[in-house]
Amino acid sequence: MSLNERLQGMTNQDVKQLDRAHVFHSWSTQGTLNPLAIKSGEGCRLWDFDGREYLDFSSQLVNTNIGHQHPKVIAAIQAQAAELATVAPAHANATRSLAAEKVLAHAPKGFEKVFFTNAGADANENAIRMARAYTGRDKVLSAYRSYHGNTGSAIVATGDFRRVPNEYSRGHVHFFNPYFYRTEFWSADEAEECQRALHHLRRVIESEGPASIAAILLETIPGTAGVLVPPKDYLKGVRALADEFGIVLILDEVMAGFGRTGQWLALDDFDVIPDLVTFAKGVNSGYVPAGGVMISEALNRYFDDHFFYGGLTYSGHPLAMAAICATLDVMAEEQIVENAARIGQEVLTPGLQRLAQQHEVIGEVRGLGVFHAIELVEDRQSRQPLSDAAMGQIKQHMLDAGVLPFVANNRIHVVPPCIVSAEEAQQGLAVIDEALSALKR
Incomplete structure (x- = not known):
């Protein structure tokens, strides 16, 4: 059977089972993995094998600067x-x-x-x-x-x-x-x-x-x-x-x-x-x-x-x-570098500063262009990093809301592709806002 024939009709579950049977992952304890199955992408969007759409706010490993599948x-x-x-x-x-x-x-x-x-x-x-x-x-x-x-x-x-x-x-x-x-x-x-x-x-x-x-x-x-x-x-x-x-x-x-x-x-x-x-x-x-x-x-x-x-x-x-x-x-x-600068200056920097004013769990926001991080803390006085459990809740909330995040330690890295539109950047920030609000509840 050819590769194309094998791929036809595969579901998320099919792909995950095949992955866990044969693929050894980096930086991981293998027995606890539950990888996201991704089938296709375009621009700042990704789709899984069941047709669910995600806004890629991670640029994968901060590398898809021009987005997915540029023709x-x-x-x-x-x-x-x-x-x-x-x-x-x-x-x-x-x-x-x-x-x-x-x-x-x-x-x-x-x-x-x-x-x-x-x-x-x-x-x-x-x-x-x-x-x-x-x-x-x-x-x-x-x-x-x-x-x-x-x-x-x-x-x-x-x-x-x-x-x-x-x-x-x-x-x-x-x-x-x-x-x-x-x-x-x-x-x-x-x-x-x-x-x-x-x-x-x-x-x-x-x-x-x-x-x-x-x-x-x-x-x-x-x-x-x-x-x-x-x-x-x-x-x-x-x-x-x-x-x-x-x-x-x-x-x-x-x-x-x-x-x-x-x-x-x-x-x-x-x-x-x-x-x-x-x-x-x-x-x-x-x-x-x-x-x-x-x-x-x-x-x-x-x-x-x-x-x-x-x-x-x-x-x-x-x-x-x-x-x-x-x-x-x-x-x-396509002036993609200029777009990254503009989105950083006009959307991400001011948007993250507003989030920092609204959420006590944010210790600091920092970055340039489409290269930002939100540092999350248990409280602003001690600056104790937010727990792994809480970070896991934030990541899951974002995934459930259709945004693929880059989460590292006690930080959300805000790193969409350099082609990201103002509307997409605002969508990602809104989901982060919801995730932090849900954490408080």
Whole structure:
């Protein structure tokens, strides 16, 4: 029986049973899973196998920036599949070269080349590899509040709890990045938080030995950790420390890049030029797995006459490259980045601020563009994170109301596709309002 024949007439229950019989899921206790069955999508909408519609307020894993099933991107993938479905990375491929050109059009000044990977995790892996080769040093500094992927070095560079059972990679050191709402530095305001966080980072560098540190790896805006928009001058301060001690600065734009914050890259808001930029997710909305490293002039020159010990069978895969080319064209033609900025400024930011005034359970709202988070607490005085049980109730309420949320720890991440309309954004906010009201009852 063909795939199409098998799919005909399947129900949610059929798909779930098949999934639970054969599929091993990530970051999960397998026996307790009850996955949502999704059949199709269009724009900001998804449908299950029983025909129920959901507003995707998660962008899946914050990656479908242009929404689901954009016809121009689907057509580009189909055309490339008909021409050349795969090719070894050692060959020159026109679609790969055009994808690199289009990516670099949005890179900071002085960036010349792209090393393509299959996702954000291996983008960070290879950026670390480049920094170590270029500096001849070993250590990598990254933040405790971070997520950089699930491969060997990327997961150890990650700061959250998932790092601990996976610490097989060498030379990783963590520090506290700024987070004024839960300051580690007893700061009185954002400016003091910035100053003290930079002093803390300086002391970590000095204590670890500057001559041993290859790279500082930071998400421009930490996403999984809670959409932690840094103080305006923090990244410039990190850049200055990296320059002072000869350290490579890597900015991870995997989640925050390509429209998510209302800019092409999140770093555009912070007046900082790193040495390497990693990306994935939004660059082609995840239609075909792809990521990469944007490489600045100095590192490119180094590898002109030094061997690069890195490679991937599917680096620059033609189908993924076609998806990148079409996605970046569509984003420019349809002013999708501008839409993300407008929706953030006119709908999400003021809407979330109103919710914060109405619901005592909201400790803080923060974000840019279509990249926001609502931090929920038991009470505003103690700032004790809202319980897992309560968060589960909120998530279920939103699903029952036809909105697919991104819930992490004690936060609702408000991360719809960059194409979201004002009406859809307001619909999502209204359901969040209902879920928080139901929690009080």
